[in-house]
Amino acid sequence: MLGLVYDGEKAEIRDDLAVRAPGPTEVKVRLVAAGLCHSDLSVIDGVIPWNVPCVLGHEGAGVVAEVGEAVTHVAPGDHVVLHTLAFCGLCKHCVTGRPAHCRKSMGNASQPFMLGGEPAWNFAGASFFSEYSVVQANQCVKIPEDIDLSVACLIGCGVLTGIGSVWNRTDLGLGDTCVVIGVGGVGLNVIQGARAKGAGRIIAVDTLAEKEPFARDFGATDFICSTPDLDLPARVREMVPFDGPATTAPNTGPFGAGGVDYVFECVGHPALLQAALDMLDWGGTAVAVGVPAPTTTVDTRVTLLTHVERNLTGSRAGSHRPQKDIPLIVDMYRRGIIKLDELVSARYPLTEWRRAADDLHDGKLARGVLQISEP
Numbered sequence: 001m002l003g004l005v006y007d008g009e010k011a012e013i014r015d016d017l018a019v020r021a022p023g024p025t026e027v028k029v030r031l032v033a034a035g036l037c038h039s040d041l042s043v044i045d046g047v048i049p050w051n052v053p054c055v056l057g058h059e060g061a062g063v064v065a066e067v068g069e070a071v072t073h074v075a076p077g078d079h080v081v082l083h084t085l086a087f088c089g090l091c092k093h094c095v096t097g098r099p100a101h102c103r104k105s106m107g108n109a110s111q112p113f114m115l116g117g118e119p120a121w122n123f124a125g126a127s128f129f130s131e132y133s134v135v136q137a138n139q140c141v142k143i144p145e146d147i148d149l150s151v152a153c154l155i156g157c158g159v160l161t162g163i164g165s166v167w168n169r170t171d172l173g174l175g176d177t178c179v180v181i182g183v184g185g186v187g188l189n190v191i192q193g194a195r196a197k198g199a200g201r202i203i204a205v206d207t208l209a210e211k212e213p214f215a216r217d218f219g220a221t222d223f224i225c226s227t228p229d230l231d232l233p234a235r236v237r238e239m240v241p242f243d244g245p246a247t248t249a250p251n252t253g254p255f256g257a258g259g260v261d262y263v264f265e266c267v268g269h270p271a272l273l274q275a276a277l278d279m280l281d282w283g284g285t286a287v288a289v290g291v292p293a294p295t296t297t298v299d300t301r302v303t304l305l306t307h308v309e310r311n312l313t314g315s316r317a318g319s320h321r322p323q324k325d326i327p328l329i330v331d332m333y334r335r336g337i338i339k340l341d342e343l344v345s346a347r348y349p350l351t352e353w354r355r356a357a358d359d360l361h362d363g364k365l366a367r368g369v370l371q372i373s374e375p
Contacts (some may be wrong), residue, residue, distance in 0.1 A: 003130030004353055005115060008052035011044050013351055017055065018114045019132050021066065027074060027140050028066040029082060031372040033150040033347075034128040035059035036356050036365075037157055037185070039291060043123065047293050051109050054121040058084045059157035060128030061149040063375070064140065071137040078142050079149060079375075081330075083156040083322050084108070086125040086136040100319045108136075128153075129350065131372060141326040147333075150347060150369050151340045154185070155329055157317065158367055159340070162189025164318015164325060165264055165289045166197060172262050174198035177240055179279060180220070182266035183211040185343060185367040186289060188218045190264045192339055195219030196332070203239060203260070205232065208363045218339060233278035236260060240281075255308050257282055268292040274300065277310060285311040343367045 003017040022028045034057045042048040043056060064078045074080060086108045087099035094102050108125030112134045127133045143152055162185070166172055176199050180190045183206040194202050195218070203222040204215035212223040224235055234251075241251035242258030252258050261284050263276035268290025276286040277300050304310045318325075332338040345365040348356040356368040 001131040002350060003055045003113070003127070004057065004350065005053050005055055005120065006044055006050075011056065013353070014115060016116045017120070017130060019130070019134055020112050020114075022068045022071075022134050024068040024070040025137050026068045026134050027064055027071060027080075027137050028132060028134050029060075029062045029080065029140065030065045030132055031060050031062040031128050031130060032375050033061055033153040034370050034372060035154045035156075035158060035185070036353065036360055036368045036370060038360070039157075040123075040129070041357055041360070042291070048291070049294070050123060051121040053115055054123045055113055055127035055130050055133070056123050057129030057370075058124040058126035059153060060126065060133075060372075061143075061153035061156070062128075062372070065132065068137065073137065074140050074142050079145050079147070079152075080140040081143055081152050081155050081326050082126065082128060082135060083139055083141070083160065083317075083320070083326070084124040084126045085317060085320065085322060086139050089138060097321055098319070099321060100316045129353065129370060129372070138322070141322055143326070143330055147330060148341075149375055150371060151344060152330070153369060154340060154343050154367050155326055158185040158343070159189050159329060159338075160320040160322070160325060161289065161315070161318040162186040162191075162266070163193035163196075163329065163338070164320040165190055165287050165315035166193035167325075168319040168321075169287055169313060169315045170262055170285055172197050172199060175200040176262060177201040177203075177260040178262040178264065179203045179205060179236055179260050179276070180215075180264045180266065181205045181272050181276065182290060183208075183215045184266065185365070187264070187266040188214060188343060188366055190266060190289065191215060191218040191220050194262075196337055201240065201260075203236060211363070214366060217342065232275045233259070236279040255282070256304065257308070260284060262287065264289050266290045268296075270296050270298050273298050273312075277304065277312060280310045282308040283310070285313060288312065288314045344369050347371050
């Protein structure tokens, strides 16, 4: 079968790939479509270290081909959205509704594949840039057959990560203000997640001015085209100033008062995360959504945390509860509340993954979808 394999030096389509049968609690899925995400490219670029050779792809949807003997919630022929959170279902985090904290859900490196007769690793418990993959049963969420799988595939990572960072990692609600830094596939979902929760003002930030129509279509009320010489926190504070007499700087009240309630940093750059903290009002929260290199650090004044209770928190894949959040998103999509079709900028055959990667790198895509097979 075909699959996109990274061997530590190069990534290429290989046709000498095979995958084993599912174990008792596993499912074998025929992949129909998979979204191309920056995290896949980060493995190739060396930003995310991983075992090699590995089969890439972690955002997919397909049709169940075979199930293990203990699997009861899906059956062959079912259409499923796939996600990477292979949680155990038994630990204190799983049973209290926090599967993203499950220790068994991190990494999930195993070797279900054979490449040229030798074992090959999966990526993130997933490997969806292949014609077939084997995953844990709880990574499969059944969806109605009338949902286009080339659209549904985006739910498993980009949509859950963006929307979940709002819904599951903050208390953002009616009238709150927020900034979303990075208007890619994840950022657009942060925007529509904030819109759905009733945010009063959503300021989108990107270096590409052509992203503004996309941002506004998904719910942004304002757009800032960021340039290297722009003082981004100052610009945000001009737009959302302190509501009393300025005391320490233009548009700034005592101890940095003014600014927004929430900032979602979706790029994974430490300077932008620092800027996110600097544009918060008292009690505001900055959410680290983008994934930088593992050794990246952020410097900040501790008094911003201790004196005015600004917060810095992280969001691992939107801290999602897949069996709850995915059906909810599908239902809201069917009712016109959540946009999915508009996220798909282009579709490519699996063999043209490199063109899709170039388009993603050049900022041409919200999400590019690789078509693996027919539904």
